[in-house]
Amino acid sequence: xxxxxxxxxxxxxxxxxxxxxxxxxxxxxxxxxxxxxxxxxxxxxxxxxxxxxxxxxxxxxxxxxxxxxxxxxxxxxxxxxxxxxxxxxxxxxxxxxxxxxxxxxxxxxxxxxxxxxxxxxxxxxxxxxxxxxxxxxxxxxxxxxxxxxxxxxxxxxxxxxxxxxxxxxxxxxxxxxxxxxxxxxxxxxxxxxxxxxxxxxxxxxxxxxxxxxxxxxxxxxxx
Amino acid sequence: xxxxxxxxxxxxxxxxxxxxxxxxxxxxxxxxxxxxxxxxxxxxxxxxxxxxxxxxxxxxxxxxxxxxxxxxxxxxxxxxxxxxxxxxxxxxxxxxxxxxxxxxxxxxxxxxxxxx
Numbered sequence: 634x635x636x637x638x639x640x641x642x643x644x645x646x647x648x649x650x651x652x653x654x655x656x657x658x659x660x661x662x663x664x665x666x667x668x669x670x671x672x673x674x675x676x677x678x679x680x681x682x683x684x685x686x687x688x689x690x691x692x693x694x695x696x697x698x699x700x701x702x703x704x705x706x707x708x709x710x711x712x713x714x715x716x717x718x719x720x721x722x723x724x725x726x727x728x729x730x731x732x733x734x735x736x737x738x739x740x741x742x743x744x745x746x747x748x749x750x751x752x753x754x755x756x757x758x759x760x761x762x763x764x765x766x767x768x769x770x771x772x773x774x775x776x777x778x779x780x781x782x783x784x785x786x787x788x789x790x791x792x793x794x795x796x797x798x799x800x801x802x803x804x805x806x807x808x809x810x811x812x813x814x815x816x817x818x819x820x821x822x823x824x825x826x827x828x829x830x831x832x833x834x835x836x837x838x839x840x841x842x843x844x845x846x847x848x849x850x851x852x853x854x855x856x
Numbered sequence: 857x858x859x860x861x862x863x864x865x866x867x868x869x870x871x872x873x874x875x876x877x878x879x880x881x882x883x884x885x886x887x888x889x890x891x892x893x894x895x896x897x898x899x900x901x902x903x904x905x906x907x908x909x910x911x912x913x914x915x916x917x918x919x920x921x922x923x924x925x926x927x928x929x930x931x932x933x934x935x936x937x938x939x940x941x942x943x944x945x946x947x948x949x950x951x952x953x954x955x956x957x958x959x960x961x962x963x964x965x966x967x968x969x970x971x972x
Binding site for chain 1: 877878879882883885886921922924925926927963964
């Protein structure tokens with residue numbers, strides 16, 4: 634999932650300081666799971682902003698709504714009746730959701746409440762870690778299911794490097810060396826020979842190259 | 857026990873402090889409470905194992921929010937005490953009441969023209 638974290642209330646408040654009524658839109662997708670922009674977080678932020686503005690003698694009216702997903706135009710449509718009479722929309726979605734809302738309601742001031750951090754998963758309740766570098770050319774079948782692109786600090790494909798000591802990366806004693814993990818896993822699987830196979834240079838043209846990437850499935854497109 | 861404590865306190869019973877949500881705490885202040893304290897069971901005595909520990913973390917989170925927005929986190933606190941500690945409850949009520957009196961009425965109840 635996409636992992637995001639809320640900006641400071643101060644920062645969000647400064648984006649809407651000239652507004653009297655705002656719509657806060659949460660997202661029931663990834664940011665609900667990572668506890669950054671779900672129903673609860675949306676209502677907590679709304680209450681915090683209302684209290685802050687009352688203290689400043691500039692009361693703020695808030696409306697809250699949680700879209701099923703903000704990265705799908707069909708769910709953005711459900712916002713229409715809420716958006717009409719507000720001065721601004723605060724989106725608690727990832728950067729994608731904010732852009733979809735801003736694109737659909739082009740005459741509205743749309744601001745982000747979250748910083749979108751990375752693609753990752755849960756380690757514990759309340760702790761998440763980056764696990765995918767979105768390189769567009771997955772190599773996990775060659776590395777024992779451990780991603781060297783994002784879990785190696787240098788993203789190298791032929792590690793470990795000289796900075797690996799006792800299974801840890803040189804950047805932090807708390808960070809595992811991804812290539813040590815890969816080696817250990819491949820050894821346990823009896824597939825160390827796979828690491829010796831010749832690999833051509835990775836095709837980075839499928840990564841951040843040539844502007845925004847697009848994926849198409851023609852068979853599911855509706856004419 | 858016939859213990860005396862401030863009559864300004866309104867008790868809201870919850871099945872467990874673990875059910876207390878950040879939103880409930882913020883709403884009490886929006887509705888005009890001068891101060892709020894959450895009385896949870898003693899640590900290690902939670903019938904639901906960790907309800908009071910989780911509640912304490914939530915209270916601290918809301919304290920941080922209140923601090924960040926300029927309301928002040930001192931108006932909110934969490935105390936551990938058992939159902940058998942009536943004496944301690946009265947003490948906490950007195951302690952919190954004194955603290956809130958010192959802080960004054962909630963700034964959210966001030967009308968236009970009021971000072972401080």
